[in-house]
Amino acid sequence: MIIVTGATGTLNGATVDHLLKRIPPHQIGVSVRDPARARDLADRGVRVRRGNYDNPSALRHSFADAEQVLLVSSSDLSADVVAQHRRAIDAAVDAGAQRILYTSAHGTGFGTPYPPLAIHAATEQHLAASGVAWTALRNGFYGNPAQLLGAWQEADVIAMPADGPFSWIDRRDAAEAAAAILTADDPFDGPIDLTLPEPVTLADFATTASELSGRQIDRAIVDDETWVADEMASGAPEAVARFTLSMFQATRSGHFAHSDPTLSRLLGRKPRSITDQLKDLNLR
């Protein structure tokens, strides 16, 4: 059986949808914080059990019969997420899983220019010491392009801090790739980079947005401290603004410039490009 955590979330929910296209529902289980939110999966024949990274015994129960367990990286920013991930890994080992998979991030490591990557590095370290086969799905950046680009549609300019090359993938592709890895004949061991074939920059977004909208969309570099002050003036907490700024600072160090063809190979097609993703915004 394949057990998936975070199945009521966006990424791993989509992964379960893809698994259902590949294997029968009785071979899939989900471990979720609120089973009521997974009723649609239960209706489709998926085993639904309650599981929470803060409750080891519930996790072990929800992981029972698992050959593979796919762990989502926690979104609980108020918690010690590394401790949560360690508890989830230990519970999967105790439940007898033969492989543990984890939604990690591109560029993961200790002491990188992007501090949150240390969380994934510590989790991968625990996986490597678990004694069980493991796979880290090192996804490129993804999310709502509006959050990446700011309020560019109002002023026809992407006015953000200086950036550098990074991979901006479509979360749906990450989910499809995860399902392909979970059902592959040959296992994927250790860290797997899931990126675009070529990295992009915000200048590429401006070019693409210009082409799609038929308007000239410029890319303007905003000084780091000016940008943080502007964000705070718009109501963002300083910590949130500085967290986002650290992402731009990390991209311009070149830390995310590396690309890998594995995502294309797993999908059997090119991953959705930034053009594909901006088209979804129905630009006018």
Ligand SMILES: NC(=O)c1ccc[n+]([C@@H]2O[C@H](COP(=O)([O-])OP(=O)(O)OC[C@H]3O[C@@H](n4cnc5c(N)ncnc54)[C@H](OP(=O)(O)O)[C@@H]3O)[C@@H](O)[C@H]2O)c1
């Ligand atoms: N690569 C990137 O650029 C990027 C971008 C955004 C996020 N991420 C990371 O990737 C993860 C998945 O992304 P997403 O888009 O699917 O986010 P999401 O929709 O917020 O899903 C996060 C999932 O984590 C679950 N979760 C949170 N705390 C938990 C706990 N204590 N025990 C068990 N499950 C817990 C949530 O459960 P509930 O459904 O019960 O809330 C939810 O299903 C995020 O959690 C975050 O760590 C990566």
